[in-house]
Amino acid sequence: MNRSIVHMDLDTFFVSCERKKNSELVGRPIIIGGGDRGVVASCSYETRFFGVRSAMPIKMALRLCPEAMVIKGDMDMYLNMSQLVTEVIRDKVPVMEKASIDEFYLDLSGMDKFFGCYKWTQEVAQAVTDNTGLPISFALSTNKTVAKIGTGESKPVGKLEVKEKDVQPFLNPLSIKKIPMVGNETFQLLSRLGVRTIEMLSQTPPDVLQQLIGKNGTVLWKKANGIDETPVMQYSERKSISTEDTFSQDTIDVFAVRSILSGMVEKLCYQLREEKWLTSTVVVKIRYSNFDTETKQCRIPHTSADHTLLKYVLELFNKLYTRRIRIRMVGVKFTNLVHGCHQMNLFEDTEEQISLYQAMDKIKNRFGTTSVCRASGLIR
Template sequence: MERAIVHMDLDTFFVSCERLVNSKFDGIPLIIGGGDRGVVASCSYEARHFGVRSAMPIRMALRLCPDAKVVRGDHEMYSRLSHTVTDIIREKVPLMEKASIDEFYLDLSGMDKFFGCYQWTDEIASAVTKETGLPISFALSTNKTVSKIGTGEAKPGKMEIKLQEVQPFLNPLSIKKIPMVGDNTFQLLSRVGIRTIQTLSEMPVLVLQQMIGQNGSELWKKANGIDENPVIPYSERKSISTERTFTSDTMDIPELKRLISGMAEQLAYQLRKEKWLTSTVAVKIRYANFDTETKQSRVAYTSADHTLARVALDLFNKAYTRRMRLRLVGLRFTGLVHGSHQMNLFEDTEEQMSLYQAMDDLKNRFGSDAVGRASGFDFGK
């Protein structure tokens, strides 16, 4: 049976959300980001026309497009609308994967015998726009890689790439269109004349493996339109957590808060390493008499430890209401979706983003305890 895989992408999601609540932003160059020292979280097509792109420093973006309007953004609204779109899609398809806050994969394989897959997808996209006011693009093809590339080429719009059309569609495109090709890989391949997907697809697999390592084979498959990766069912129940049971019950509040900050930092690093974003934070405490209290809060999708630690400490203050010793504290992140750190781009400065990258690099090289914020270290270990 031929697979039918759809990739759906909410168009300029943050921008579209802002335009829902303020029509003055319609048709103008709009940048979502945080201050002169921040970076671009999202930008409108009108701003992209001038060369503005996501993750670019705001100062550079305004040099390219001086007339752009900069809006700090409402991350709570973005999260709420993302959940609404998720619910709409999930009710209408047999299998859905939420790839990030604004991207979805649908597996409609076998559904064409009951209802045309393309027509069905078109009606789902129309339902999203009708119920939320948000524009959404999509592409339908035989696997995740081709459908994702297709959405990128269709935006803003829609397209179908049938099996016999896959290679003719891919061949003339730049290798940068392949999701796993980053700047370093692009530069490496470009230096030997590999710039189009067709050229890449015609390269011997062994040569690619020698050039870029074990990913060479996977890259060759994608260039030839081969991708057997399944659509992973979406579940809000995915979580990561940690807890600490004390050898002696304690009510040392400063030490407890340092411990919770450290837990938040370690779990946030795990999120970033595994490319997750969380939308719910929960803190658990257990008193010496074994009574247990749990408090949780929804947050904008994030993997930033300074944001998550702040929420965790606030929840701890709400949970710890008795002057009684504690025997356990725990922290849990749930409502996970795949994605890189993005929701806090309009809060973070360039310096903060660089600091995260440097700290993560050190942790990847020397271990997760190699470096951290002073507030999160347990000096009593």
């Protein structure tokens, strides 16, 4: 059976949410971000004309487009709108994967003989706009890779179908940058070898690519040839993530306990970012030597950043630990999770902090979760 995979992407999602709230912003150049040292979380097409892009420092963006209006952004509003879109899509399709706060994959395989997959996708996209007022683009094809590339080529508010016989003619003239897994380093490496289009990449022997960029070389060759068997994973909300540590000996060493909490937070935050979750509730638990157990929690703005969450965890611990008797166990839980594609609060944190988290996560992905960590988490 031929697969029918749809990729849907909300157009300039953050900007669209702000324009829905304030219609006077329609048509104006908009940058969503925070602070002079912050970065661009999202930007309107009016600013992209001048070269502004996501993750660019705000100062640089304003030099390129001085007339742009900078809006700090409201993550809670964006998450609520994302949830509304999720519910609209989930009610209408058999299998839906939520890839990020504004991206969705649908598997409509086998439905073509009943409804017509392209027509059905049009109706789903229209339902999203009717129920939320947000513009959305989509592409329908044989797999995730081609569908995602198709959505990017169809924007803004695009509707595209790439049939199986048209996959290679569609991909061939495009830049290798269009392939989702091709980052800047890989692009520069392949460009130096003269491989700049998907057609040239598809004709490069896979063993050569594997020697150049490692085990992903074969995967990249398959994607360039329109081959991607990755399934659409049914979306389900995760409620919480947590970890606990029961000590071999009960302790009253507050300094050591704080160090353990620091390590816990770092571990959980890495997991949040890897699975693309944001948390809005922090819970700290203590079990004393007499087995009495106490917890304390607080609500916070949605985030997945270590330094933000660690601050709240330590504050809760200081408020919770007042009995001054030995501790048997401590635990940390992050609850009220929502899907989010941002690794940290792009509206408040600096470019340097964002780059630091990205670099640390990259090292952990390659060498293991214990390869790099905060010094405060090593003191026991």
